[in-house]
Amino acid sequence: MPEYSFLSNEKSSFEPTQVQGDPWKVLVVDDEPDIHTITELALSDFEYQNRGIELLHANSAAEAKEILQQEDDIGLILLDVVMESRDAGLLLVIWIREELKNNQVRIVLRTGQPGDAPERQVVRDYDINGYKEKSELTANKLYTVTCSSLRSYQDIHSLMAHEAGMKKVIESTGDIFGKRSLGLFVEGVLEQIFSLSKLERSMNLVIEDNSIAIQRNHGDYEVVAATGCYRGISDIDVRAEFGTTVEKLLATDERIVNLPNNKLAIILRCPFSDATVLLLNNMTYSSDEKNQYSLLNLFISNVNIAYENLSLQAQTERTQKEIAYRLGEAIENRSNESGNHVKRVAMTSELLALGCGLSAAKAQIIKIASPLHDIGKIACPDAILHKEGKLDADEWETMKQHALIGEEMLSGSDLEIIKTAANLAGGHHERWEGGGYPRNLSGEDIPLEARITAVADVFDALVSKRCYKDAWTIEDALELIKSEKGKQFDPKVVDSLLENLDDILEIYKNYK
């Protein structure tokens, strides 16, 4: 993976801090204070892979147990044998491997009494890295044994972390496939990268929880998720702070790019909608060839598949919605009503549906379907549709057919939105107490979505000017709706209208 030096860091008020490896943790267990001091001196300037050392001290096996239970990332134990008892050290080894089940920590036994050699069996069976006489442990030798032990700890740790990481990738991919909105999805991705980075620390991934995800949307930038110092950043700041970087990144073919100042960019691409760029602070990624199969790479490949699915799904939903709106508007325009009628009835229907206790998903479907409720008016002649006065009996019979004609036009689909629209078309002129058309249904025999849209539709017809009537005031329209509660309208839907009145009036203010 190349490093793009041309991606100059834009002057940013969000300066990342310096990357630093955590020190290796080494536990010294010895009942002789001198040994602790000598070890400390010998390892004071120790450094391996840009990481220093942090010594932990225990004066007995019992103390060591306590420390080991708290710290699960100790890389090496320099362990005395004879302490509380002649075999306290050996018993501690057995406890670490069998009780604590810590198979990662490396253990070097140090004995001052060669005659008391630990049983060979312990060394063989409990994965001990070294058995040294204390006199043998000069500063140099201590340095060497520490270095080689930590290297082998790192290998074991990486393997185990990798295994845990693979499980995590699989789990988190499943988790992420379940997310329905882009914001939630990207938030999930950032979270998962953050936890993967902890597992992959040895692979030079260091991360702070400071990240931002930016989607390019027809030349604009939209923040889809932000954590840490980026929380609350506005779209204007985003253009100034990251506009150039995002554009340059999108011009590459890469998925993961190291940026200067320890920033990492991850680019999610999709053939049929805009890309999303994730920028993570204080995270670098080793450009090693072998990292092609690293956790982050595997994870991002999976994530990109999920991203494509999500984009396609979002695109499909937007398409359905837009087609329903455009069709609905075409119908309304033909009946000389303004296009806003469609949007008002749609949004009001959604609020009423939520107020009736329907799920957000079902309310959304009703919202999208509602513009189609009068699609049957397509078959109604202009002379009737645009007649300025009252309709005569024949004209009224023709007009009333719009309900059944609309239902037939939409019937037979297995798409949820179209099925709902068919119910709306067929049911929106039925009356709760009966006496409506086309079927003279009553009560719960009328589909709930039709009872909901009936209220939204009549409220809107009343406050609008029609060729055959003037616009009513909102107060008068509300009076009529209330007086028809339990007669023309389902009482529950009328209650929902009254409970959500503020939000509904807001819609009417915005879409006059």
Ligand code: C2E
């Ligand atoms: P629309 O104009 O969108 O009206 C929808 C529904 O709102 C009506 O369904 C009715 O329930 C209610 N509504 C509208 N205006 C009034 C009103 O002044 N008073 C009351 N109480 N309710 C009102 P409806 O009656 O089944 O009519 C369906 C469609 O038939 C109307 O849709 C409109 O396109 C047409 N229509 C109804 N009456 C007339 C009319 O006198 N002349 C013409 N040219 N068309 C009419």
Ligand code: SIN
């Ligand atoms: C000691 O107790 O410090 C020496 C004994 C041993 O390391 O085995």
Ligand code: SIN
């Ligand atoms: C409309 O929605 O504007 C027409 C009213 C109806 O027939 O339901």
Ligand code: FE
């Ligand atoms: Fe209608």
Ligand code: FE
């Ligand atoms: Fe209508």
